[in-house]
Amino acid sequence: MVNNHDHVGVKDIERRIVEAGLQTTNNTLRVWQEDFPTCQIPEDPLNGRFDCYMNIRTEKCFLVCTPGFVPRLFRGTYCKEQGKTGEWNVSISSMDCIPTTTIVVIGGHFKDHLDRVFKPYQPEELRFRTGTPFYRPTAQYFRGKLLISGGFYTKNMMHHYNSSSKALNPFLNLKSFHEIGTTVVVHDKLYTLGPYTNLAEYYQENNEGQTFAGPILQSTGFYRCAVRYLDRYFLVIDEISTRQYDVLTGAYIELQHLLTRRTYFGCGTFLNKTTGEEVVLVAGGGGPLYGTSVPDCEVYTPSLGTWSSISPLNQPRVAGHIVTTASGVFIVGGWELSTMDKQVEELDTTTLTWKWVIPAVKAGNEGAVVAVPDGVV
Incomplete structure (x- = not known):
C-alpha cells in the first residue's frame, strides 16, 4: 500500500x-x-x-x-x-x-449492438442486442451493477446492465452530454467527466436516481482520461497535462506532464510487482488529428512524482482501453488507420513489457470496456 x-x-x-x-x-x-x-x-x-x-x-x-x-x-x-x-x-x-475476472466490451464503432464477454486467455462470447445502440460510452462496476455512461447516441444517459435479460436499461439522466467521456470511482462516488464541459458530475451510492455537481476541471484538451489516485483523489490526464483533484475539497494541483503528447489513449492503475506500489499507466493514443498512432507507454509513480517510459505496445493503437483484472493488466481494442480491430495485449507487471494474449481476441474500438466479477454478465 x-x-x-x-x-x-x-x-x-x-x-x-x-x-x-x-x-x-x-x-x-x-x-x-x-x-x-x-x-x-x-x-x-x-x-x-x-x-x-x-x-x-x-x-x-x-x-x-x-x-x-x-x-x-x-x-x-x-x-x-x-x-x-x-x-x-x-x-x-x-x-x-472481490476479484474481477471477466472483461466486458459494450458496443463500439460499427458494432454498436454487439457486446463481447471474455476471460483473458479464453475465447470471447459475442452477444447481440436490440434497442439502443452504444458507441463511445464508458463503463464502471459500481454498487454491484455494471453501469454505462454517455455515448454518441446516449450522451445524457446512464444505463445499467441487466444480467437476466442481457439488456441495457436506462438508469438515470446525466446533467451534461458525455461522448468520448471518462468515468472514475473515488470513495462512494462515481464521477462522469465529459469532453464538452469542465464540470464533473457524480452519482453517490446511497442517492438513487440523480447526480450531483462535482469539481470544476481545469483540463484543456478535448480528450481526457481519469483514474483513482491514492485514496481520496483522481487524476485527470489530457493530451499532455496531469492534474490531481481532491474529492473532499475540490482543490487540484498540477503534476508532471506526460513525456509524449497524445490523445485518445488508454489509462488505468496496477500494482508494480517489483515495488508493490500502485502506479498509473498511460498507453497508446493518437498523434495530431489521429494521423498517427502512438505505441509509447508511460507509468506515473506516486512516491517519485514522475512519469517514466516503459516498453511500447506490440501494436500501436488509438482508443485502446486499459483494464486491470485480478489476473493481469490488459489493453483492449483500439484502431490504427486501416486496421480497425486490435488484438488484446497483456502487461507483465514485473518486467513492464507487453505480450500477446492467446487465443487472440479483437475487441473492436470505441466501445465501453470494464472488468467485472463473476456472475455480473
Missing part, C-alpha cells in the same frame, strides 16, 4: 486520539463523547484497505480495493448514533473486495 499523509490507518487514528487527549481537558472530551457518537475503526480487508475520517461530526470510512479487485457492493459507511455510542450504517462484515 502507498502511504501518504491523507490516508488514515488504524495506527494513525490511535496516535491522533492520544495526541488530542493530551491537549484537551477532560470536560471537553466528555462533551465530545456525549454530542458526537464514535465508531470503531475497521480492520483492513484482504486485497483492500479503509480510508477513514474520524473525530468529525460524521465519521466515515471508504473501502479502497487493490487494482483488479472491487467492492462487492458498498464502498462507504457512515457512523450513526446508537444511544451514546455509534455504529456503522453499513456493516463492516459485508464490505469486502
